[in-house]
Amino acid sequence: MNHVPALFGFDLLSPSMLGWLAAAIAPLLIHLWSRRRYQEAPWAAMRYLLAAMKAARRRTRFEQWLLLLVRTAIIATVVLAAAEPYLELGTVPFVPGVRTHRLLVIDGSYSMGFRPGETSRFEAAKELAARIVDESDQGDGFSLVLMADPARAVVDEPSLDPADFIAELQALRLAHTGADLAGAAACVERLLANTARRNPKLARQEVYLLSDLGRVSWDPQRLGQKAAEQIQRSFAKITQMAPLTLIDLGQDDAGNLAVTSAAAAQTFAVRGRNIEIRGELRNFSRSPASARVQLLADGHRAAEETVNLDPGGQAAVSFSHRFETPGNHVLEIAAPGDRLEIDNHRWIALAVRPAVRVLCVNGQPSGPKGSATDYLATALAPAGDGMSAAGIQPEVVAESALVETDLGRYDCVFLVNVAQFTRGEGLVLDNYLKSGGGVVFFLGDRVLPEQYNQILGGMAPGAFDILPARLQPAPVEKRQMLNPLEYRHPIVEVFRGQERAGLLATPVEKHFPLEVPAESASQVVLALDDGTPLVVERPVHRGRVILVGTSADTAWTPMPLLPSYVPIIQEILAYAVAQRQQRRNVLVGESIGAVLTRFQGNGLITIKTPDGRSETAPLDAAGGVAGWNFASTDPSGIYMAFHGGDAETPEIFAVNVDPKESDLAKLSETELRRGVLADVPFQLHGDGHRLATQHAGVTTRSGGLAKPLLYLLLGLLLLETYLARRFGHHAP
Amino acid sequence: MEPSRKYLQPEVLARLEGLPLRARLIVEGYVSGVHRSPFHGFSIEFAEHREYAPGDDLRYVDWKVFGRTDKFYLKQYEEETNLVCNLLLDTSQSMLYQGPASPMSKLEYAKCVAAALGYLVLHQQDSVGLATFDSEVRGLARPSSNPSQLNQVLHLLEEAAAEHKTDTGPIFHALAERFRKRGIVIVLSDLFDDVSSMLTGLKHFRHRRHEVVLFHILDPAELDFPFRQVTMFEGLEQLPKVLVDPPALRKAYLREFHDYLRQLKQGCRMHHIDYVAMRTDQTFDVALSSYLASRRGWLRT
Known part of the structure; x- marks a missing residue:
């Protein structure tokens, strides 16, 4: 049910001034005092004076009381005007006469884009905000906060020029994000404190928050207890500095x-x-x-x-x-x-792509059981024509070719039973990961675990922290079955309910035990019976690294001979290369970017946004690669990045909204008063959209009674002058 | 303005001491402003001639008749005796009042007027008398045209002190009985008394065929009631004290006072009494002019 604003309300901004009402008895005291302080004079025509007193006693008393009443009313009117009374007639209160800082907070979350009628909630909020500015007095200051995610002060220093402020207001764009209530509250708190400190002439401050009160942003249960408490504390501080007025632009029956x-x-x-x-x-x-x-x-x-x-x-x-x-x-x-x-x-x-190119670096070109990458290459392209039905194109090179190979041409690199890595190879892999590539390690009997840990595990000074786990010094030779860990990881999720695929029946006879560092981003994909991690992965830079603790061939496990091998390899590949695809598809507010191994141009990336703007992002070159990052991904839509001028085919990024904000359910006033605004004094004006769209009578300048009281005071003064003259209290 | 006329201003005269001087200055100041001397030639009306006898005053020889007949004839006038002017001065306590803007009290003003009239009357060869009164007759100088009469009148005026309340009606009756010879009765008073009683007394003078001139001497404050501050008015003549907010009561007071004046003037008109209102900030020539006008009227009757 909509909150219906009170039709009539009366309040005082400076109730302490009412103490001066005691001064209203001053005329009576002066009257009594003046009767005690008199001059003495002889008088000859006393009989006529006595006769006059007798004749005029009743009338004189009435006149004196009437004058006393009018003079008392004059003082009471002055005191009442000084107490800054105001009326509310269904809209926001105004206090004329005092220079006021009005801080307008507009909910910029995309649920405000909902159109209950011809205009959206956001347009209605801007309309109401403009009216608040229009109806303010000259000399008032205005600030503007957009409550998007993150919340930001659009006008932080109070603007004293209403025209400029309204221009800023009109240029305000709806964000395609949620609303950061905590951030907005903190921002408001900061602006109020700054204004009180820097602009003491703005003696009074008022906060107007125009929002649809969506549950997503306002419900303590969704915000979390800690955040809700923080917001409540912020609003409590805000209301100590300025009265808070909420204008509800939401609709209870809004569907979406x-x-x-x-x-x-x-x-x-x-x-x-x-x-x-x-x-x-x-x-x-x-x-x-x-x-x-x-x-x-x-x-x-x-x-x-x-x-x-x-x-x-x-x-x-x-x-x-x-x-x-x-x-x-x-x-x-x-x-x-x-x-x-x-x-x-x-x-x-x-x-x-024309194909998914996979580089298989073979650390064991020949052995008792053949090359270490034979099974792997076959599993990647089972058809045997060099490219799988899925378009995967593996390419096998010797480990010595790693440094010379342009990894930028490949989507994924498999390093199979490579004995050790030099710093140069480590740098190549690190740069490749920076560009978003996927790296998969298969181990084997040639692997020198200490050297892996030193160069790729970040243990040596100046080394690279690439590996998702550390290798134990020696392999363990023990036949164990695979433990899929309830198929939680996406790589093995495909096996859920597919027991015949044989994953559970896959034995591992020898492996390097992997030690996953505590509090790292590494995730265990597969483990062994005894719980020892066998496959561990983690994102590194923009790419992803997957470490398999056993061999890719049949030297340490018969897996390549079992039906589970091909799907597990395919899933590992898909997961390793997914990072690049994921980087192209982000939510509003998340940054987009890329690492370029080859680039031209002036060091600036031109980005065309969905709303037609052209922005630039600087290239940050280091270690042979250059990266760019662009964080202003609002609004949602397609972003195109041009690396070297418009003629070049742009990189494309999709930026989508967070669907949480699509839930238009709103909080009731009761919930609001029990939730984040518990114990916070505020006024709520419901049906703000109707206020904004109706042009008559809704934003009548209702508040200030000081002016009517001044008119009343003027009237009383004129009446007093007239009565005093009429009753003979003025000189003829 | 001629230097001598400045003495017609009460504020100027107030700076001078002594009634004789004041009286002389007033009259001389007045005389210097009129074209026709008030002292000679018009106070006695010609009746017939009689033959000169030794010892007669040569001023009255008709020289035109001598030129025609070579005989000395004296002009014979209808009445040998001069006009009798009785001055009645109110010396009640209320006459002591002097308002904040007045140069002198009502009594002082009235004394100046009385002295000047006495001076003028005697210089016209007329008789002047003076009675001072409040609730009783406090001093009396019988009318006389003797030049020494002026000293007596002035002495009586200087001796007059205001100590009692007034009661005009019985006083006027008593004096009307005393003034047997027809003349002019000039009353100098603020007349703060019962109007009907007062008029009855004045009517008695008229009954005796006196010409009555009423110099109603008032202080400007009594006419305007200009007070602003709350004031404790102490009533003169044994009236009580009252605390008054003057602005609040001014209108009512003025209404009462003007009612009283209206009654008084109406009564005077009814009984053919010359009413002359005088403010103590007003020049004295008004009083003298009024007297002379009354004298002419008296002579015509």
Whole structure:
């Protein structure tokens, strides 16, 4: 139920001034005092004076009381005006006469883009904010905070020019993020304190917060107890410095249908091969919904599907599409048509390759059981024609070629039974990881564990911290079965419920025990029966490293001969190369970027944003690679990065909104007063959207009673003058 | 303004001591301002001639008749005796009042007027008398045209002190009985008394065929009531003290006072009494002019 603002309210800004009402008895005291202080004079015409007193006694008394009443009322009126009374008539209070700093906080989360009518909540908030400014007095100052994520002060120093401020307000853009209530509260606290310190002439401060009061941002349960307590403390401090007025722009019955996820099922896409695109939709309204879901490939409709959703329900959609040309492509799942447009689309940036090139560095070109990479290469491209059906193209080189090879041409590097690494090789791998590549280590009897730990485990000075785990000094020879650890890791998740794939029946006869450092980002993918980690992975720089504690051939495990080998290798590859794809698909506010091994141009990357702006990001070159980073990923949509001018094919990045904000459920006033604003004095004006869209009577300048009181005072003074003259209390 | 006329100003005269001097200065100041001398030639009306006898005053020889007849004839006038002017001076306590803006009290002012009139009357060869009174007759100088009469009148005026309340009605009756010879009765008073009683007394004078001139002497403060501060007024003539907020009561007071004045003037008109209002900040020539006008009226009757 909407909060209905009180039709009439009366309050005082300086109630302490009412103490001066005692001064209202001053005229009476003066009257009594003056009767005690008199002059004496002889008088001859006394009989006429006595007669006059007798005749005029009643009238004189009435006149004296009337004058006393008027004079008392004059003082009372002055005192009341000094107490700064104000009325509220369903809108915000105003206090004329005092220079005021009005700090406007506008919720910039994308749920404010919801359109209950012709205008969105955000436009309504701007309209109301502009009216607050319009109706303020000359000399008042204004600050503006956008409560997006992160919250930021758009106008931090109080602006004394309403026209400039309104121009700034009109230029304000809805963020495609959630709302950082804690950040906004901290920002407001800081601005109020700064203004009190630097602008003492702005004797009074007021805070207006215009928000849809969405549960996502305001509900203590979603915020977490600690954050909610922090917010409550901030608002308590704020209200010690300035009265807080909340204007609710939310609607209880606001429904919304959102595309909550979109992703390619494969972590890499190859020219001419189908890729599966999976999406998810959610109905956030209380009534069933139906939507036509489209797949757009490079802006062209590629497929369409109708889905029906129950109230609060979810639905999955799946499309298949193939790109015939390599390069950067864009896929979009769209379900347009509801009142919140922002979350009706999700984009996928996809780099379609001619093939997935995998470099297999063979540390054991020949041995009793053949080359160490034979099984691996076969598992990567089972068809035997050098390229798998999935488009994987393995290439085997000797370990000596590692330094000379341009790793930038490969999507993933498998290092198989490589005995040791020089610092130069370590640098090559480190740079490769910086560029987002995937590195997979298979061990074997040639491996020198101490040397691995020194050069790649970061134990030697100036070495590289690449390995997700440390190798124990000696391999353990003990036959054990694999423990999938409840298939928690994405690499083995595919085996869940696929017992016949034989993962559990895969023995490992010899392995290097792996020690996972505490508090590292490493995750154990597979373990052995005794719990010893066998496969460990962790993200390194922009890429990912997977360390397998056993051999890639049959020297230490018969796995290559078992059915589980090919899928596990394929999954390891997919997971290792997924990082590059993931870097292309981020949420609003997350940074996009890339590491370039070859680059031209002026050291600046030009980025074209979805709203048509052109931004630049500097290239940061170090150690033979150059990286760039761009953090201003708001709004959502497709970002294109040009490394060397417009003629070049741009890198494409998809930036999508966090679907949490799609839930438009709002907090009630009671919940608000029990939640983050518990024990915080504030005024809540409900149905702010109606306030903004109705043009008559809603923002009537209602507040200040000082001016009417001054008129009353003027009237009383004129009345006193007239009465005093009329009653003969003035000189003729 | 001629230097001598400045003595018609009360504030100038107030700086001078002695009634004889004041009286002379007032009259001389007044005379210097009129074209026709008030002292000679118009106070006695011609009746017939009689033959000169030794010892007769040569001033009255008709020289035109001598020129025609070579005989000395004296001009014979209708009345040999001069006009009798009785001055009645109120010396009650209320006459002591002197307002904040007044140069002198009402009594002082009245004494100046009386002295000047006495001086003028005697210089016109007329008789002048003086009675001072409050609730009783306190001093009396019978009318006489003897030049020494002026000293007596002035002495009586200087001796007059205001100590008692007034009671005009009985006093006027008593004096009307005393003034047997027809003349002019000039009353100098603030007349703060019962109007009807006062008028009855004055009517008695009229009944005796006296010409009555009432010089109503008032202080400007009594007419304007200009006080601003809360004041404890102490009533003269045994009236009580009252604490008054003057601005609040001014209108009512003025209404009462003007009612009283209206009654008084109306009564005077009814009984053919010349009423002359005088403020103590007013020049003295008003009094003398009024007297002379009354004298002319008296002579015509």
